[in-house]
Amino acid sequence: MDFxxxxxxxxxVVLVNNFVFAQFLGICPFLGVSRKVDMAFGMGCxxxxxxxxxxxxxxxxxxGLLTPIGAKLLGNPGALYVLKYVVFxxxxxxxxxxxxxxxKKFFPALYTAFGVFxxxxxxxxxxLGACLLIDMxxxxxxxxxxxxxxxxxxxxxxxxxxxxxxxxxxxxxYSNVPKALQGAGITLLTACILALAxxxxxxxxx
Amino acid sequence: MAAPTTNLQQFKSxxxxxxxxxxxxxxxxxxxxxxxxxxNALVMGAAVIFVLTMSNLITxxxxxxxxxxxxxxxxxxxxxxxxxxxxxxxxxYVFEVSKKLGPFVxxxxxxxxxxxxxxxVAIKSSVWRSLADAWGCGIGFxxxxxxxxxxxxxxxxxxxxxxxxxxxxxxxxxxxFEPHAWVIMIMPPGAxxxxxxxxxxxxxxxxxGAKGGA
Numbered sequence: 001m002d003f004x005x006x007x008x009x010x011x012x013v014v015l016v017n018n019f020v021f022a023q024f025l026g027i028c029p030f031l032g033v034s035r036k037v038d039m040a041f042g043m044g045c046x047x048x049x050x051x052x053x054x055x056x057x058x059x060x061x062x063x064g065l066l067t068p069i070g071a072k073l074l075g076n077p078g079a080l081y082v083l084k085y086v087v088f089x090x091x092x093x094x095x096x097x098x099x100x101x102x103x104k105k106f107f108p109a110l111y112t113a114f115g116v117f118x119x120x121x122x123x124x125x126x127x128l129g130a131c132l133l134i135d136m137x138x139x140x141x142x143x144x145x146x147x148x149x150x151x152x153x154x155x156x157x158x159x160x161x162x163x164x165x166x167x168x169x170x171x172x173x174y175s176n177v178p179k180a181l182q183g184a185g186i187t188l189l190t191a192c193i194l195a196l197a198x199x200x201x202x203x204x205x206x
Numbered sequence: 207m208a209a210p211t212t213n214l215q216q217f218k219s220x221x222x223x224x225x226x227x228x229x230x231x232x233x234x235x236x237x238x239x240x241x242x243x244x245x246n247a248l249v250m251g252a253a254v255i256f257v258l259t260m261s262n263l264i265t266x267x268x269x270x271x272x273x274x275x276x277x278x279x280x281x282x283x284x285x286x287x288x289x290x291x292x293x294x295x296x297x298x299y300v301f302e303v304s305k306k307l308g309p310f311v312x313x314x315x316x317x318x319x320x321x322x323x324x325x326x327v328a329i330k331s332s333v334w335r336s337l338a339d340a341w342g343c344g345i346g347f348x349x350x351x352x353x354x355x356x357x358x359x360x361x362x363x364x365x366x367x368x369x370x371x372x373x374x375x376x377x378x379x380x381x382x383f384e385p386h387a388w389v390i391m392i393m394p395p396g397a398x399x400x401x402x403x404x405x406x407x408x409x410x411x412x413x414x415g416a417k418g419g420a
Binding site for chain 1: 231232234235236238239279282283286287289290293294308309312313315316317318390393394395396397398399401402403405406407409410413
C-alpha cells in the first residue's frame with residue numbers, strides 16, 4: 001500500500017475538497033452550532049467519530065453483503081443496489097445509537113461532552129454524504145483503507161471548518177452588523193470569504 | 207402570524223411567508239450546492255416536490271396508525287424509499303443533470319425540510335391539507351433555488367442555459383458579458399455570497415413589512 005497516496009486522500013478531503021467549503025455538506029450544523037468554539041469543537045469531534053465508523057460499516061455492507069448476496073441469489077452483483085439508500089440511513093441511525101450507548105457505558109466523560117450533538121448527527125447530511133461519496137468513487141470502492149481515511153479526513157475537515165467559523169463568530173459578536181444580516185446572513189458572508197481562501201488549495205495534489 | 211386555516215393559506219404560507227429556505231433556513235446544503243445553474247435547480251426542485259408530496263401523503267394516510275415513538279423511523283424509511291425512486295428516474299431520463307447533482311439527490315433523505323413537514327403538518331392533518339403544504343413548501347423551495355441559480359448563472363457564466371440539447375438556451379451577447387463573467391459566482395464562494403445577500407434582503411423586506419403592515 002502506497003503511503004503517499006493515503007496522505008493524498010487525507011489532505012485532499014481536508015483542504016482541497018473540504019466538506020463544508022467545497023462540497024456544501026453539513027451546512028446546517030455549520031450555521032447552527034458555530035456560536036461558541038468549545039461547542040463547535042465538540043460537534044466536530046462527534047461528527048468525525050460517527051463519520052469514520054459509518055463510512056467503514058457502509059463500505060463493508062455494500063461489498064460484504066449486498067454485492068455477494070445479489071450475485072449469488074439473483075445472479076447480478078448490482079441487483080440489491082436499490083436498497084443502498086435505505087440501508088445507509090438505517091446504518092447511520094443505528095451507529096449513532098450504538099456509539100451513544102457505548103460512550104455512556106464506557107466513557108461517561110466523553111458522553112457528557114458530546115451531549116446533545118450525538119442524536120443530532122443522524123440527520124447531518126455530511127455523514128450520509130461521506131458514505132455516498134465513498135460509494136460513488138471507484139478508487140474508494142476498491143479499498144477499505146482509503147475509504148476509512150476519506151471518511152476520517154472528511155470529519156477532520158468539517159471539524160476544522162466549524163471551529164474556525166466559531167472563532168470568527170465569537171469576535172463578530174462585538175461588531176456592528178447591519179440588522180438584516182445578523183445571524184445567518186453574516187455567517188454566510190463570512191463563509192464566502194473562508195471558502196475563497198480554501199479555493200487557494202485547489203491546485204494542490206491531484 | 208396566525209396559523210393557516212384553509213388549504214390555500216397553508217399553500218401560500220409554505221410558498222412565501224414561511225419559505226423553507228429563505229425564512230426558515232432549512233435545507234441549506236442542497237440550496238448552496240445545486241444553485242450553480244437554473245437547470246440543476248429545476249431538476250432538484252422537481253425531485254424534492256415529488257418526495258415531499260409522497261412523504262406527506264403517506265404520513266397523513268398513516269397518521270392514526272403510527273405510534274409516536276417510531277414515527278421518525280417511519281418518516282425516514284418512507285422518504286428513503288421515494289428518494290430511491292426519484293434517483294433512479296432521474297438517472298434514467300436526465301442522466302447528465304443527475305451526474306452533476308451528484309450525491310445531492312440521495313441526500314434528500316436527510317433534508318430537514320421534508321422531515322420537518324412530516325413532523326409539523328402531515329402527522330396531524332388531513333390528506334388535502336398535507337398535500338397543500340407539500341406543494342407550497344416544495345414550490346417555495348424550488349422558487350428560492352431558482353432565484354439563487356439565476357443570479358449565479360447569469361453572473362458566473364454570462365447566460366442561462368436550460369436543456370441545451372433541446373435548444374432551450376438563452377445567452378447574453380458574449381462580447382458584452384462573457385469575457386468578464388465572474389466565474390467565482392458558480393464556484394463555492396459565490397454560493398455563500400449570493401445566499402447571504404438574498405437572506406439579508408429577505409430579512410430587510412420582512413422587517414419593513416412588520417413595521418408598516420401588521
